[in-house]
Amino acid sequence: MSLRISSELQNFISELGYPFTTLSSLFESKNLDKYLDSKWIQSAHIFEILDKNANDQQLLTCSNVQKFYQFIPPYFAALSSKNGQQAISRLASYEQLIGPIEIGTFKEGDKLRIHIGYLNQYRKISRFSLLVDQLSIISLIRTGTGKEVKPISIGSRFEYSQILTNYIGIQAQMSSDNYLVFKLEDLLIPFKTQNDIVWNFMEPGLKKYIDELNVNPPFSAVVQNVLFKLIAGGNFQVKDVAEEIGISPRTLQRWLGKEGTTFKKELGKVQKVLSLNLLQDATMKTAEVSFLVGFTDVTSFYKAFKKWTGKTVLTYRHEVIYRKNQFNSTN
Template identity: 25%
Template sequence: MSSHSLDRIHIPANFWIGLRQIDVSAQDILRKAKLPLTIFTESQFVNTAEYFAIWEAYSEIIDDPAAIIAKQMNDLEISQLPPSVLAPYHARDFRDALKRLARYKQLCVPERFHITEKDELCTIELEWLYSELPEPPMLAGIIMASLLEMGRRGTRISLQAHSVEFSCPVGEIKGLESYFGCRIKFSAERSRLTVRRSDLELPFVSYNADLLDILTPALDRSLVDQQRVSSVIDKVKWIMKRSLAAGRPDIQVVASELGMSDRTLQRRLTDEGTNFKQLLAIARREQALLYLSDPTIDLKEVAFLLGYEEQNSFYRAFRLWEGDTPSNWRIVHSFH
């Protein structure tokens, strides 16, 4: 189970209201998911693993997940959506809506949309930031259906998907195929919705420039604030600096502290334009300059604190970083 500080999901009140409308008890869902009832009674946050458990329990309790997916889309009240999801419904066209959703969705749920346009098709692929496991099938169905529903609501046209892929079956397949208007495929590594690129050009009847002018700056500020604390680079460097004295930090250990696999960590670092080896060098350099600024720390101790077994190895690395020896750098900078 992930313990990342940003792995927080608030389940909105209308989720529990929707359960009551189909005679499903929130208490029954939470008991089946083996989660505390306070999640419902006190509106507590859950992490991704707990969120998945709730959706797994939900799908096991109801008779036909596919029918519930269609019902939720029909009953969707746009006015009840959070700003990060509301803004895309008032975008200029379907493409603009998808891009806005991909940009802002992480503000309320730790998931990411990858949008790829190629030839005549556009594929939207779902990735969860703090889970190596695929999302429960019913949750995948709701998310993929909501993307298509956004296009339908915005354009006022009954758009049809080109294809939909899930990792596992989602209820009665005929019902799902009827909703999406295409064949459903299973056994995919990630959930995907593919639409026609020509549909992306369709303008939204619900386009509201004035509303976007209000929502967009606020959402962008929230995104910047979140990214400031959620940068994987900053998290990795902090863990590295804390553990340098014990030796060269291991990627598996760092990844474990972040609640992810080493493969996921490598991918996230690549997304941010770096890699583990480069970050280790940066972390050591930053710590070296910090230690050398303190004249009470001996050079041999600096090398040890940076995780170097030999002092000469530290000297060679420092020359590459600063073009000078540690002792000379300390003398020069002691006068600043």
């Protein structure tokens, strides 16, 4: 089976140095190996240049899935999904074919929180990189559904210009975490782009290359990613995380120890990230946030939050309101 791409895209890809004219040639040759190697090595330099020189209109253009999905296999696979929830799951599974990215998801009742992390140090501080990854997810959902689906919350430590705010449809939050939140009902809207034939063709190739890429993130990052998934369900003890990973609790603790950390520390990091973001939602009571991040009583949550941040929950929420008012007064 040979799924040919347009001549216009062929020329563009050729200029970038990616010699693929069909999906089958992409997977059946060794070209993808070279593409992945060069992408990972050069990405830091590329994003350094983009951070300095690219404007936000160019950033939006680079985030438009319709312009690049045909030659970015993880996005092609995501658009072939039945809905946004499945698309995000596929993107999370194969995003590392694009770059050193980790995507984690966390269910909050009738909402889904998407967390974006990086295994590359420079990507962690690149505004262009992070915002393109966030906006590409929004574009993916809109392209698949044919509807102007908006996230109900989005945030990072970077500024969002008015042009980006207009595109997103809501005001972004200042946050130490990189995240988006969607209503689950919006993510269950059927994709008009669903294509099981394409997916069945692509899946073996994607699995092959993700295995061969052999990206080994820190074990602590693996534990954190699992915790993001398990905390909402209430079963996130050492044994639960170890079982999810497929190792014994003792081995999990030992491997974390080799990295100079503990399960308790990693759990605290995840709970802190979730808390800082959930508390920005003025409609959520502190007791609700406490429960969602895994505390059985709100008093323990208050103490933990003060330990993590040096602030009380009330002080933090007042700061969030102040920042929102400041943002609104300047826009």
